[in-house]
Amino acid sequence: MKLNILVLPGDGIGPEVTREAVRVLEHVAAKWNHALHMEEGLLGGIAIHKTGGPFPDRTRELALATDATLLGAVGLPEFDHLPPEKRPEKGLLGIRKALDVFANLRPIVAYEALLASSPLKDEIVRGTDMLIVRELTAGLYFGTPRGISGESGERVAVNSMVYRESEIKRVARMAFELARKRRKKLTSADKANVLENSQLWREVVTQAGKDYPDVEVDHILVDNCAMQLVLNPTRFDVVVTENLFGDILSDEGAVLAGSIGMLQSASIGDQQPNGVWRGLYEPVHGSAPDIAGQNKANPFAAIGSAAAMLNYSFGLKEEGAAIDAAIQTVLKHGPVTADIKRQGTAGTTEEVGKAVCAAIG
Numbered sequence: 001m002k003l004n005i006l007v008l009p010g011d012g013i014g015p016e017v018t019r020e021a022v023r024v025l026e027h028v029a030a031k032w033n034h035a036l037h038m039e040e041g042l043l044g045g046i047a048i049h050k051t052g053g054p055f056p057d058r059t060r061e062l063a064l065a066t067d068a069t070l071l072g073a074v075g076l077p078e079f080d081h082l083p084p085e086k087r088p089e090k091g092l093l094g095i096r097k098a099l100d101v102f103a104n105l106r107p108i109v110a111y112e113a114l115l116a117s118s119p120l121k122d123e124i125v126r127g128t129d130m131l132i133v134r135e136l137t138a139g140l141y142f143g144t145p146r147g148i149s150g151e152s153g154e155r156v157a158v159n160s161m162v163y164r165e166s167e168i169k170r171v172a173r174m175a176f177e178l179a180r181k182r183r184k185k186l187t188s189a190d191k192a193n194v195l196e197n198s199q200l201w202r203e204v205v206t207q208a209g210k211d212y213p214d215v216e217v218d219h220i221l222v223d224n225c226a227m228q229l230v231l232n233p234t235r236f237d238v239v240v241t242e243n244l245f246g247d248i249l250s251d252e253g254a255v256l257a258g259s260i261g262m263l264q265s266a267s268i269g270d271q272q273p274n275g276v277w278r279g280l281y282e283p284v285h286g287s288a289p290d291i292a293g294q295n296k297a298n299p300f301a302a303i304g305s306a307a308a309m310l311n312y313s314f315g316l317k318e319e320g321a322a323i324d325a326a327i328q329t330v331l332k333h334g335p336v337t338a339d340i341k342r343q344g345t346a347g348t349t350e351e352v353g354k355a356v357c358a359a360i361g
């Protein structure tokens with residue numbers, strides 16, 4: 001099979017973790033005889049430096065022309081003082097929107113080998129296996145009006161949480177489909193006791209559920225969801241929620257997985273007319289500039305995202321599963337990076353990537 005992939009290493013630890021994901025993809029392509037065609041592009045702070053903007057036209061063209069995009073991370077402290085419009089993160093939002101990848105799949109699995117890395121008690125975390133489906137192209141991140149205006153000396157800031165029925169419906173259906181392939185339980189998290197936005201969300205999810213009688217649905221308020229996530233995580237199978245709620249809940253979920261360095265993500269939309277399932281694959285973690293360039297960032301999230309790419313965009317289930325199995329082997333026997341290392345010397349980013357390749361065989 002021909003695999004066309006755009007690689008956007010981005011900022012901070014992005015390049016080093018992406019390098020290991022690419023190493024694993026090359027290894028898999030060689031082993032299973034796939035023709036890997038990779039291009040590299042600019043996104044985020046590095047794109048601002050080289051082109052003046054966080055999401056250059058060239059990157060947009062490449063992303064729209066390719067089947068799948070592998071992304072590292074974006075964000076640099078030097079841009080922290082700038083308004084959202086001018087920041088590296090704007091590039092990330094831009095590419096998500098341009099690709100129309102409205103469903104961001106963030107699996108949270110508590111591997112046995114990492115139970116001790118979570119500050120939560122083993123008996124709470126053990127068995128956690130959930131999938132957060134975060135709506136990714138609407139809500140507060142994109143709604144208008146937005147901005148800061150000055151009114152008689154006092155400034156006012158406005159952001160708008162906007163959801164159209166169709167935007168809720170498509171991500172809800174995606175979540176139902178995914179739940180159907182898992183334990184058939186869907187939890188929708190909203191704030192329907194306060195927000196009209198969430199009232200519509202709840203209605204549309206309920207309505208969508210009529211087509212999925214085999215999936216059990218429950219609605220939970222997002223504040224309670226945040227609490228249940230650490231009190232009783234095994235109660236969750238698939239969780240569907242709007243953009244900002246999903247952003248927050250998934251970082252909280254990282255505590256269950258032992259480290260945010262473990263969380264992969266796949267952003268997908270509808271199938272293209274040519275049959276391709278275009279996707280954007282990125283770790284949930286950020287650019288971690290404090291440890292960038294030191295060869296100590298955890299590459300598992302990036303490598304796991306590459307596995308998700310093979311799975312979702314290319315339908316290569318066997319290859320994706322082989323990477324996932326290799327990750328588990330390396331988690332058990334090492335080397336692993338400092339964020340999840342309990343005792344002894346931590347491995348480097350590169351050593352972990354090479355160990356995953358070796359474990360694939």
Ligand code: IPM
Pocket residue numbers: 074075089092247284286
């Ligand atoms: C994430 C990140 C991004 C988001 C930032 C970097 C814009 O936190 O992917 O979770 O908020 O979506």
Ligand code: MN
Pocket residue numbers: 247248251284
């Ligand atoms: Mn986030």
